[in-house]
Amino acid sequence: xxxxxxxxxxxxxxxxxxxxxxxxxRSYAFASIKRRLRQAREQLGFATISSMQxxxxxxxxxxxxxxxxxxxxxxEMFRDPSYxxxxxxxxxxxxxxxxxxxxxxxxxxSGEELYSLVILLREEGLESRTLFYATDINQxxxxxxxxxxxxxxxxxxxxxxxxxxGGKSSLSDYYRAAYGGASLDKSLRxxxxxxxxxxxxxxxxxxxxxISCRNVLIYFDRxxxxxxxxxxxxxxxxxxxxxxxxxxxxxxxxxxxxxAEFVREEKIYQKRxx
Amino acid sequence: MNDDSxxxxxxxxxxxxxxxxxxxxxxxxxxxxxxxxxxxxxxxxKSSVLADLFQMKCAIAVREPEDKEPARAGTVYFAPADxxxxxxxxGRLSLSxxxxxxxxxxxxxxxxxxxxxxxxxxxxxxxxxxxxQDGAKGLAAVAHxxxxxxxxxxDEAFARAMPEAALAACPNARALSxxxxxxxxxxxxxx
Numbered sequence: 001x002x003x004x005x006x007x008x009x010x011x012x013x014x015x016x017x018x019x020x021x022x023x024x025x026r027s028y029a030f031a032s033i034k035r036r037l038r039q040a041r042e043q044l045g046f047a048t049i050s051s052m053q054x055x056x057x058x059x060x061x062x063x064x065x066x067x068x069x070x071x072x073x074x075x076e077m078f079r080d081p082s083y084x085x086x087x088x089x090x091x092x093x094x095x096x097x098x099x100x101x102x103x104x105x106x107x108x109x110s111g112e113e114l115y116s117l118v119i120l121l122r123e124e125g126l127e128s129r130t131l132f133y134a135t136d137i138n139q140x141x142x143x144x145x146x147x148x149x150x151x152x153x154x155x156x157x158x159x160x161x162x163x164x165x166g167g168k169s170s171l172s173d174y175y176r177a178a179y180g181g182a183s184l185d186k187s188l189r190x191x192x193x194x195x196x197x198x199x200x201x202x203x204x205x206x207x208x209x210x211i212s213c214r215n216v217l218i219y220f221d222r223x224x225x226x227x228x229x230x231x232x233x234x235x236x237x238x239x240x241x242x243x244x245x246x247x248x249x250x251x252x253x254x255x256x257x258x259x260a261e262f263v264r265e266e267k268i269y270q271k272r273x274x
Numbered sequence: 275m276n277d278d279s280x281x282x283x284x285x286x287x288x289x290x291x292x293x294x295x296x297x298x299x300x301x302x303x304x305x306x307x308x309x310x311x312x313x314x315x316x317x318x319x320k321s322s323v324l325a326d327l328f329q330m331k332c333a334i335a336v337r338e339p340e341d342k343e344p345a346r347a348g349t350v351y352f353a354p355a356d357x358x359x360x361x362x363x364x365g366r367l368s369l370s371x372x373x374x375x376x377x378x379x380x381x382x383x384x385x386x387x388x389x390x391x392x393x394x395x396x397x398x399x400x401x402x403x404x405x406x407q408d409g410a411k412g413l414a415a416v417a418h419x420x421x422x423x424x425x426x427x428x429d430e431a432f433a434r435a436m437p438e439a440a441l442a443a444c445p446n447a448r449a450l451s452x453x454x455x456x457x458x459x460x461x462x463x464x465x
Contacts, residue, residue, distance in 0.1 A: 004391075029342075029368045031360040031388040036372070074371050218341045218369045221362075225342070247354050247369050249340040 009049035010037055016053050021063055023137065024200045025070055027224035033070065040069035064140060071138040072219065075112040076154070077171070078161035079214070080246050084120055085166045086266040087210075091241050092124045095209060101130040102208040104235065106199060106228075107216030108134040111145030115174075116162075117212060118188045123168040127191060133206065135197035146194050148184035155182045199228040204235045211235065215245035222252060229255040233271065242269045280422065280462050281396040282345065282361070283308050284389045286382030286412065288315040288404030290432025292324070294452055295402070296331065299350060301456035304333040308462070309345035311359060311367070311389065313380045315408070318356040325352045339367040353380035360388035376408040386412025395420030398462065400455060401447075402426045404436030410443040423447035424455055 003011075010033065014026045025033060037049060044065065046052040056062050078084050095101055103121070105114045114134045121127040136142050150158070159171040175182040197205065199216070211232050217225050232242055233255055242259060244267040250256045259269040287294055291314040302310070314324055322338050328350065329336040336350040339359070344366050345351065353359035357369040358380050368388075375381035386399055386409065399416035401409045403426055417423045425441050427449045428434035441447055450458065 029360075029362060029370075031362050031368055031391065032358075032370045032372065034391065035360075035384065035387065072370070072372050074373055215371050218371070222342055222366075245341075247338070247340050247357060249343075251340065252342050 006049060007034070009053070010034055013037065013049055013053040013056065016057055017066070020057055021060075022201070023063075023067065024198070027200065027221050028070075028219050029221050032219060036069050040066055043069075067138055068140065071136075071141065072109070075109055075215075076161060077112045077150075077158035078116045078165045078167075079112070080266075081161045081164035081166075083165075083214070083243065083246065083266045083268070084116060085164070086263045086268055087117075087243065088120055088124060088166050090263055091210065091268065092120075092126065094239070094241070095126060096124075098209055099129065101126065101210070102133065102206055103130055103210045103212070104133045104135070104206070104208040106135055106197075106211055106213040106232070108136050108145055108194075109138070109141045111148060112150070112158075113212060113214060114145060114192065115148060115184055115188055116165075118192065119162070119167070119171075119174055120165070122188075130191060132192040133195060133208065134192055135195045137196065137198045137200075139196065142194050142196065146189070148186070148189060149181045150184075152177055152180055152182050199231060200224060204231050206235065207237055208235050208240065209237065210241045210243070212243040214243065215248070217248050218245065225252075226254045229253050233258045236271045238271055238273050240271045242271070243267065244269070279396065280308060280398045282389065282393050283310045283398045283400065283459060284386055284416070285310065285312045285400045285402065286314075286386065286404075286409040286436075287312075287402035288378075288382075288406060288408065288433065288436055290403035291315070292327070293432065294426065295328065297452040298456045298459065299328050299332050299334065299336070301460050302332065302334040302350070303460070304335070304348060306334050306348045308347055310334075310350045311345065311353075311361065311385060312350060313353045313359060313382045313385045315378045315380070315404070315406075316355050318379070322352075322354065328352075339369070341369045342366050353385065355380075358384040360384060361392040362388075363392050365392065376406055378406075378408055382409035383412035383415075387415045390415040390419040390421060393419075393421065397421035398424065398459070400424045400426075400459070401437060401440040402452075403431035403433050405433040406436060407439045409436055410439040413440045413447060414443040417444045417446060424458070425449050426455065427451055
């Protein structure tokens with residue numbers, strides 16, 4: 001089928017966003033981008049995607065709003081507890097053999113996955129030898145991650161998830177309630193480096209022993225998934241670990257041979273020894 | 275196949291979904307000619323229960339897709355709990371954690387709208403029983419793209435709100451019994 005007018009408008013807007021502001025969404029999975037740009041158009045009050053593009057080009061203040069629509073910020077602490085249990089029981093024993101560790105949370109959004117990993121490593125006695133890189137392209141999300149404040153009504157789910165993940169303490173040990181929010185203990189951030197990094201345009205920046213990147217690649221098309229997985233391959237030493245989301249797979253990737261399934265049902269992979 | 279022939283089926287259901295689908299899905303043969311994508315509203319922690327349940331009852335293959343998996347004929351794909359399911363233009367399936375729609379993730383509107391974009395007139399949209407409004411907008415998108423629209427007869431539905439909302443949004447949709455929907459879908463998927 002030939003592209004509809006709306007599809008053409010969307011591709012042009014993504015091109016404008018890239019050329020003017022260097023945010024590159026051109027290789028994101030199209031169906032979801034389309035949905036979110038339709039939402040942005042409705043809520044920002046533009047008649048067409050084209051007129052929204054003109055607004056974006058001439059008014060830089062629109063940029064963070066649009067980035068907010070285009071990047072997804074929905075997560076939970078210890079989402080899919082069985083994933084974190086597998087990290088704790090099956091991956092941590094290997095991490096323990098390294099004198100110093102680096103862990104990369106790629107696409108950390110507002111920080112829920114990051115703090116889950118910091119708490120897990122602390123409970124396993126590994127935090128003090130670990131440096132955490134938390135990266136995202138969304139500055140607002142990074143600021144939220146660095147602040148570490150979540151609404152109090154979400155803590156019940158987070159606490160239950162943490163317990164199911166094999167947590168060795170109570171999640172309430174790590175936060176205090178203040179003004180309707182749960183403020184995570186700032187000691188959880190002392191070994192974290194927050195950084196603006198794009199899986200689309202930036203290069204690998206460090207060798208890390210574990211990469212956790214859950215439900216980020218689902219927003220990419222297959223070429224971009226291959227690029228990101230290539231970055232991950234290049235960032236891991238032999239036998240380094242990669243954790244993906246529960247419905248993400250290396251099956252359709254060019255890099256599938258570079259990794260072995262380590263915990264198959266949790267989508268935890270290990271870089272091969274080749 | 276002529277140019278108007280269907281290339282895919284999407285189905286949405288909520289309250290009463292298991293009973294309704296138990297009439298429809300077992301009627302489809304193992305060599306069914308179309309892919310079938312389904313959203314049922316399920317709680318976030320009920321992973322893969324539906325796919326496992328229907329795989330036991332059905333000749334056709336039933337499972338949850340992985341991200342970017344090509345939608346293949348002869349397979350029923352249930353949206354995984356806590357993910358939206360979308361169809362890309364190249365016929366691959368995408369998953370997403372975008373915010374819930376109508377308090378639901380997965381959402382029927384999200385699947386139907388993306389499938390309408392991907393398949394245009396070559397899509398059959400079927401909306402079944404349910405107690406909310408999800409799916410009405412999506413079914414309207416299917417109709418708008420020239421696809422075929424079918425709604426479970428509200429008088430026979432376990433919960434009538436969803437089929438009624440869909441008929442209000444798509445006055446030209448056909449209201450059928452579950453048996454007629456099953457027979458129709460079985461018929462269109464034959465060579």
